[in-house]
Amino acid sequence: MDSVIETEGLTKQWGTLTAVDNINLRITAGECYAFLGLNGAGKSTTAWMLLDFIRPTKGTIKVLGGQGSDPSVRARMGYLPGDLNLPRAMTGKDAIAFFGGLGGGRPHVDPKGLIDRFGLDPSRPFRELSTGNRRKVGLVLAFMTHPDLLILDEPTSGLDPLLQEEFRDLLAERKAAGATIWLTSHVMAEVERVADRVGLVRDGKLARELTMAELRHQATGQIRLTFPTSVDVNNFARVPQVTDAQGKDGELLVTVDGPVTGVLQRAAELGATGIETEKRDLDDIFLEMHQAGGDAK
Amino acid sequence: MSGWVVYRRWLRDRARSTIVWTVGVVLIVVASAAFYPSLRGVSSGGLDSGGSAMSSLLGLSKGIDPGSPLGFLWISLYANIYPWMLMALGVALGVAAIAGDEETGALEYLLAKPVTRTTVAFARFAGAATILLVVSVLSGLALILSLPLLDLNNAVTSKAADGSTVTSPGATAADIFNGTFSSLAVAMGIAGMAFLLGGVTGRKGIALGGASAFGIGGYVLYTLSNMTGSLKALTWISPWRWYVDDAMSIFGLTWSVALPFIAAMVGLLVGWLAFLRRDLQNP
Numbered sequence: 001m002d003s004v005i006e007t008e009g010l011t012k013q014w015g016t017l018t019a020v021d022n023i024n025l026r027i028t029a030g031e032c033y034a035f036l037g038l039n040g041a042g043k044s045t046t047a048w049m050l051l052d053f054i055r056p057t058k059g060t061i062k063v064l065g066g067q068g069s070d071p072s073v074r075a076r077m078g079y080l081p082g083d084l085n086l087p088r089a090m091t092g093k094d095a096i097a098f099f100g101g102l103g104g105g106r107p108h109v110d111p112k113g114l115i116d117r118f119g120l121d122p123s124r125p126f127r128e129l130s131t132g133n134r135r136k137v138g139l140v141l142a143f144m145t146h147p148d149l150l151i152l153d154e155p156t157s158g159l160d161p162l163l164q165e166e167f168r169d170l171l172a173e174r175k176a177a178g179a180t181i182w183l184t185s186h187v188m189a190e191v192e193r194v195a196d197r198v199g200l201v202r203d204g205k206l207a208r209e210l211t212m213a214e215l216r217h218q219a220t221g222q223i224r225l226t227f228p229t230s231v232d233v234n235n236f237a238r239v240p241q242v243t244d245a246q247g248k249d250g251e252l253l254v255t256v257d258g259p260v261t262g263v264l265q266r267a268a269e270l271g272a273t274g275i276e277t278e279k280r281d282l283d284d285i286f287l288e289m290h291q292a293g294g295d296a297k
Numbered sequence: 298m299s300g301w302v303v304y305r306r307w308l309r310d311r312a313r314s315t316i317v318w319t320v321g322v323v324l325i326v327v328a329s330a331a332f333y334p335s336l337r338g339v340s341s342g343g344l345d346s347g348g349s350a351m352s353s354l355l356g357l358s359k360g361i362d363p364g365s366p367l368g369f370l371w372i373s374l375y376a377n378i379y380p381w382m383l384m385a386l387g388v389a390l391g392v393a394a395i396a397g398d399e400e401t402g403a404l405e406y407l408l409a410k411p412v413t414r415t416t417v418a419f420a421r422f423a424g425a426a427t428i429l430l431v432v433s434v435l436s437g438l439a440l441i442l443s444l445p446l447l448d449l450n451n452a453v454t455s456k457a458a459d460g461s462t463v464t465s466p467g468a469t470a471a472d473i474f475n476g477t478f479s480s481l482a483v484a485m486g487i488a489g490m491a492f493l494l495g496g497v498t499g500r501k502g503i504a505l506g507g508a509s510a511f512g513i514g515g516y517v518l519y520t521l522s523n524m525t526g527s528l529k530a531l532t533w534i535s536p537w538r539w540y541v542d543d544a545m546s547i548f549g550l551t552w553s554v555a556l557p558f559i560a561a562m563v564g565l566l567v568g569w570l571a572f573l574r575r576d577l578q579n580p
Binding site: 052054071074075077079086087090098099101141 | 299302306405407412
């Protein structure tokens with residue numbers, strides 16, 4: 001499959017600070033790739049290098065088969081910055097006309113549908129807009145040319161739940177139309193709904209890449225078992241679907257991927273007096289992976 | 298095509314401030330000229346009592362008579378207030394072209410669109426030059442229209458210190474053009490300096506402070522050097538040296554007027570090349 005974004009040894013240093021460290025990415029056409037990390041992990045720095053706002057200290061980047069500095073490449077991209085800033089007096093209507101006029105030969109798309117969809121008042125100047133409304137302007141501008149590649153930096157930040165839903169629908173539509181999406185986020189719920197693959201970035205390094213199926217696999221259930229006496233964890237080692245068992249002194253935490261029948265049966269045999277179940281959500285996985293340096297299994 | 302779109306938008310974003318600047322400069326120019334009827338015929342002798350320091354500050358050199366129409370316009374406008382106003386505007390525009398928007402983050406979004414840094418740099422520099430030209434032309438025209446109303450177009454005969462009579466010509470549209478054009482040249486030079494600093498650093502404070510310091514420092518250096526006779530060798534760096542020495546609104550345009558335009562072009566080229574090669578600040 002064709003690579004839409006390809007980086008090799010991508011590194012950005014400012015003095016002694018290494019913001020992005022030897023990142024290798026390959027994102028194929030039609031894929032939605034979420035770049036996850038805590039604040040300052042290097043997500044936005046990577047986005048800025050894809051867009052040629054800043055240049056790599058080392059390594060190479062290919063975007064849509066070319067360079068982010070090439071206007072013909074940029075014409076095929078839609079970008080939503082983490083914090084959109086436009087001239088203060090510019091209205092949404094002005095912004096659509098101006099940036100639409102810089103289409104680089106791309107057929108113009110009527111943005112009216114997007115304006116209605118996000119409930120944007122395009123007559124108000126940028127200085128009067130709230131954070132959420134600025135976000136709406138940014139989304140309309142990013143999607144209005146039906147770009148082949150969308151680079152979205154924290155796209156739902158500042159949007160209310162209804163608009164977040166609208167955004168996800170829009171994203172799904174663009175994806176169905178074949179667009180590639182690269183987004184940064186630290187909201188796992190958002191990623192879970194839209195992404196095909198995630199890259200976990202930590203201290204500038206791509207700590208781990210995994211598909212959503214793999215990530216969901218990590219969100220398996222855990223069962224906390226209480227016994228009147230101390231029980232050896234190895235009692236659960238060979239039980240079907242058990243991926244991990246830890247604990248001591250009559251308190252065991254058993255991780256199960258699939259049906260829990262075998263675990264319950266074994267617990268009953270060993271005389272368990274208490275059973276608590278919990279399902280880890282992706283946020284937990286995300287944090288665990290971070291704390292473990294991206295190596296959580 | 299995209300250059301034209303960027304140029305037009307940049308002008309449109311500054312339409313209101315350009316109107317305010319134009320009205321302000323026109324009012325100050327006409328108001329300053331309006332003092333002429335009450336100062337007409339006052340010889341430079343009164344000013345000489347202030348010594349060389351006052352003469353230097355007012356730009357009185359080569360025996361310019363402040364009581365004559367051209368001498369009056371020189372000391373009341375062209376030797377100080379007028380170029381200062383245009384220079385202030387030039388600095389503001391030169392800074393806004395790159396560093397201003399870069400610091401607010403507005404430049405980032407533009408550069409995510411199908412437009413090159415080269416297009417943005419040249420279109421915006423052209424926009425800055427256009428605004429300077431508009432303000433200069435309209436204020437110059439206002440002064441030309443005011444000449445007959447304020448009696449500045451009539452020759453004046455006065456008595457020199459040795460008792461002889463001297464007839465000074467009235468101001469003409471060509472004189473106003475010369476004075477306005479040479480002031481515009483200085484403003485373009487300083488705008489180029491602000492653009493260069495913005496292009497190299499992307500920092501508004503550095504561009505604003507550096508260009509302002511260059512203009513003010515150049516004035517102080519030239520004036521103090523004139524008064525004390527020292528540091529003469531350094532005054533070539535001051536845009537005021539050739540501007541005040543040549544007094545083009547009185548003595549006509551000289552080739553020196555090309556110097557600030559050349560400096561502006563150097564500022565544009567160096568600023569552009571640096572802007573092409575560096576990372577954006579605060580993306």
